[in-house]
Amino acid sequence: MIYLILIFEFLIIGTFSVGGGLATLPFLYNLAERYPWFDKATLIDMIAISESTPGPIGINMATYAGFKAGGILGGFLASIAVMATGVLFMLVVANILTKFKNHPLITKIFYGIRPTIAALIAYAAYEMVSVTLFKFEPFKIEWVSIGLFIIVLGILFKTKITPILLILTAAVLGLILPIV
Amino acid sequence: MKQLVEIFVAFFRVGLFTFGGGYAMLPIVKKEIIEKKDWITQEQLLDYYGVAQVSMGIIAINTSALIGYQVAKKKGALVAGFASALPSILIITLIALFLESFMQYPQVLNVFKMIRIVVAALIVNTAYTLGKKGIIDWIGVVLFAISFVLITSVHVNPIFLILFSAVVGIYFKPKAEVKA
Numbered sequence: 255m256i257y258l259i260l261i262f263e264f265l266i267i268g269t270f271s272v273g274g275g276l277a278t279l280p281f282l283y284n285l286a287e288r289y290p291w292f293d294k295a296t297l298i299d300m301i302a303i304s305e306s307t308p309g310p311i312g313i314n315m316a317t318y319a320g321f322k323a324g325g326i327l328g329g330f331l332a333s334i335a336v337m338a339t340g341v342l343f344m345l346v347v348a349n350i351l352t353k354f355k356n357h358p359l360i361t362k363i364f365y366g367i368r369p370t371i372a373a374l375i376a377y378a379a380y381e382m383v384s385v386t387l388f389k390f391e392p393f394k395i396e397w398v399s400i401g402l403f404i405i406v407l408g409i410l411f412k413t414k415i416t417p418i419l420l421i422l423t424a425a426v427l428g429l430i431l432p433i434v
Numbered sequence: 435m436k437q438l439v440e441i442f443v444a445f446f447r448v449g450l451f452t453f454g455g456g457y458a459m460l461p462i463v464k465k466e467i468i469e470k471k472d473w474i475t476q477e478q479l480l481d482y483y484g485v486a487q488v489s490m491g492i493i494a495i496n497t498s499a500l501i502g503y504q505v506a507k508k509k510g511a512l513v514a515g516f517a518s519a520l521p522s523i524l525i526i527t528l529i530a531l532f533l534e535s536f537m538q539y540p541q542v543l544n545v546f547k548m549i550r551i552v553v554a555a556l557i558v559n560t561a562y563t564l565g566k567k568g569i570i571d572w573i574g575v576v577l578f579a580i581s582f583v584l585i586t587s588v589h590v591n592p593i594f595l596i597l598f599s600a601v602v603g604i605y606f607k608p609k610a611e612v613k614a
Binding site for chain 1: 447449450451452453454455456457459460461462465466469477480481483484485486487488489490491492493494495496499500503504508511512515516518519521522523525526527529530531534537540541544545546547548549550551552553554555556557558559560561564565567568569570573574575577578579581582585586592593595596598599600601602603604606608612614
């Protein structure tokens with residue numbers, strides 16, 4: 255029974271979360287109010303863990319919340335449910351895009367949205383840089399972090415190194431070089 | 435079948451090394467899916483990420499499903515979507531089972547901080563290369579500038595920006611050739 259409720263709730267959350275993992279947050283707060291699965295303090299911890307660990311935040315949150323409610327299977331079902339309607343919708347969209355790939359209207363829409371998508375990615379880059387390299391309240395410039403950032407950026411622009419290797423190196427470096 | 439396994443492995447890697455929101459998947463997709471596999475173009479990545487952003491569901495999973503469809507139709511989409519979610523489901527389940535307090539260890543925070551520095555550099559690099567692909571004329575420059583300013587200064591909902599730029603794309607005639 256708990257599994258059916260989880261599937262139903264997370265299908266709804268997935269369907270109405272447009273625009274990213276953090277869009278699921280209000281829904282999860284709502285879940286915390288209606289069910290005894292987890293409280294709002296736990297939810298804050300869940301957000302911290304979901305943002306740090308690999309994978310889409312929406313999936314991380316669904317696995318975590320589902321686990322709290324119904325164990326391992328609960329986490330699995332909630333995650334599948336939260337992505338289900340999106341993936342099904344993508345099947346329809348992909349089908350249309352493939353059929354009308356060279357239709358002028360599709361070409362023009364993509365021509366229009368590409369610069370805006372580029373701006374959204376640039377914004378993500380801007381946010382990521384400011385949050386990672388500067389501390390506000392009290393204001394502090396993190397020189398070591400900035401130095402490492404510039405080195406990595408230089409490597410990226412000069413070589414064809416794979417991001418996975420860089421991330422693994424960072425993880426190892428993080429164990430031996432304290433910067434927090 | 436061999437191809438579906440290949441899709442599964444590629445997107446499992448994408449999910450495993452995406453630290454952060456949907457945008458954090460882009461550097462990994464660019465290397466693993468575009469440069470190594472040549473499954474889609476950089477322009478298509480911009481398009482799919484845009485479509486995923488204005489759709490229901492999880493942006494990263496939707497983007498994976500759209501790419502998977504290009505490679506192997508419906509099965510490809512389902513495999514890609516599931517494979518990119520699976521690392522999250524496994525990792526969060528393990529954390530919830532054994533390591534709920536692991537965020538309290540300074541070494542863990544240090545590793546994540548180091549990874550964030552690399553991710554910040556990756557996003558800057560990706561924003562630059564995808565931006566060069568997506569902005570092909572002065573209309574693109576204007577759209578990019580408007581979107582970037584509106585989202586950084588007043589946090590306009592990205593969905594409105596994308597819909598607005600789609601309309602602009604339909605209305606104006608491209609000043610350069612739009613690549614598929």
